[in-house]
Amino acid sequence: MSFNSFGHLFRVTTWGESHGPSIGCVVDGCPPGIPLTESDIQPYLDRRRPGQSKFTTQRQEPDTIRILSGTFEGRTTGTPISLLIDNVDQRSKDYSNIARAYRPGHADITYDLKYGFRDYRGGGRSSARETAMRVAAGAIARKVLGGSVLIRGALVQIGPHAINRAHWNWHTISTNPFFCPDAQAAAEWEIYLAGIRKAGSSIGAIVEIVADGVPVGLGAPIYAKLDADLAAALMSINAVKGVEIGDGFAAATLHGAENADRMHMQGDRVVFETNHAGGILGGISTGQPVVARFAVKPTSSILTPVSTVASDGTDTEIVTSGRHDPCVGIRAVPVGEAMMACVLADHLLRHRAQNPSAPTEARVPV
Numbered sequence: 001m002s003f004n005s006f007g008h009l010f011r012v013t014t015w016g017e018s019h020g021p022s023i024g025c026v027v028d029g030c031p032p033g034i035p036l037t038e039s040d041i042q043p044y045l046d047r048r049r050p051g052q053s054k055f056t057t058q059r060q061e062p063d064t065i066r067i068l069s070g071t072f073e074g075r076t077t078g079t080p081i082s083l084l085i086d087n088v089d090q091r092s093k094d095y096s097n098i099a100r101a102y103r104p105g106h107a108d109i110t111y112d113l114k115y116g117f118r119d120y121r122g123g124g125r126s127s128a129r130e131t132a133m134r135v136a137a138g139a140i141a142r143k144v145l146g147g148s149v150l151i152r153g154a155l156v157q158i159g160p161h162a163i164n165r166a167h168w169n170w171h172t173i174s175t176n177p178f179f180c181p182d183a184q185a186a187a188e189w190e191i192y193l194a195g196i197r198k199a200g201s202s203i204g205a206i207v208e209i210v211a212d213g214v215p216v217g218l219g220a221p222i223y224a225k226l227d228a229d230l231a232a233a234l235m236s237i238n239a240v241k242g243v244e245i246g247d248g249f250a251a252a253t254l255h256g257a258e259n260a261d262r263m264h265m266q267g268d269r270v271v272f273e274t275n276h277a278g279g280i281l282g283g284i285s286t287g288q289p290v291v292a293r294f295a296v297k298p299t300s301s302i303l304t305p306v307s308t309v310a311s312d313g314t315d316t317e318i319v320t321s322g323r324h325d326p327c328v329g330i331r332a333v334p335v336g337e338a339m340m341a342c343v344l345a346d347h348l349l350r351h352r353a354q355n356p357s358a359p360t361e362a363r364v365p366v
């Protein structure tokens with residue numbers, strides 16, 4: 001049994017723990033001849049890197065990526081691409097309390113229940129340190145997808161404070177520490193999250209990922225639906241408790257006529273007037289933007305004392321000191337983008353394999 005891989009033709013396997021010497025991944029199935037060096041991957045890792053603002057963990061990891069195999073003279077060879085990042089700022093002593101007791105809301109209890117043994121240092125394999133490798137794999141997936149597919153993510157809500165969608169500006173994302181597309185909301189979040197952090201508490205968030213330029217036809221009925229694979233990929237991100245595509249749960253409140261994405265012809269092309277479906281119908285991409293959102297729960301490692309059980313079977317209380325993100329939703333943004341990229345790249349290769357001459361735009365096959 002192995003559960004550390006995802007994807008079919010573009011297949012990613014990650015390995016490593018929070019406090020091991022290094023983490024890594026193998027990307028298998030990447031087509032040959034794609035220009036690829038570390039400089040194509042590093043900028044994405046830099047966006048996820050911890051310690052960049054007071055609103056993320058102060059663990060200082062440069063996350064310097066090394067390509068160990070699968071490229072020659074700056075291009076992919078079609079063989080497995082092995083990637084490695086050394087862990088340089090592990091502080092195992094910060095975590096001595098979680099060796100003794102289980103943090104409510106974390107994976108400590110279930111790892112012990114399942115395996116009877118766990119690497120408690122920084123959460124071991126359950127730590128979001130692993131997500132750095134997803135981001136690295138996602139950078140390769142973007143290259144497979146090519147320049148016409150643009151994948152961008154944004155934090156659209158922290159706790160009860162949602163952005164004003166009328167203020168949405170993609171350029172604003174890089175001007176604040178939250179990947180927030182609404183400058184006014186970002187200013188408000190700064191004050192709100194400073195209070196959460198000062199109190200040693202944490203808060204949940206909602207992340208939105210949008211993929212523009214996705215070709216028509218990715219995904220397949222019935223067990224390879226693009227939305228099903230996307231949901232699984234996003235749900236696999238640490239701390240994610242809900243995923244929706246397009247209007248998602250809000251679609252339950254709509255009448256059929258409101259939810260209908262009306263169509264008309266423009267020359268020989270089909271044009272959709274709205275995108276309630278989030279770019280996917282019947283599990284297959286329509287050529288509209290693919291839109292997904294996911295809810296991230298509050299960080300479970302908090303300074304507030306909470307009751308729990310100890311590994312010796314006694315009742316106890318735990319306070320998690322050490323370095324943590326007060327809102328893990330922030331750093332989940334680049335991770336969500338990467339998972340979207342990996343799923344789309346996998347489906348692009350699968351679509352090409354089955355249906356190499358299919359149109360890439362919404363044209364009615366007359």
Ligand SMILES: Cc1cc2nc3c(=O)[nH]c(=O)nc-3n(C[C@H](O)[C@H](O)[C@H](O)COP(=O)(O)O)c2cc1C
Nearest residue numbers: 106107126127128238239300301324325328331332
């Ligand atoms: C980018 C990122 C950073 C995270 N950092 C922390 C952290 O510092 N402390 C913590 O308790 N959980 C953190 N988490 C969440 C845990 O990894 C996660 O809650 C835990 O593995 C249990 O899994 P589950 O919440 O998916 O059930 C982080 C999650 C993400 C996406």
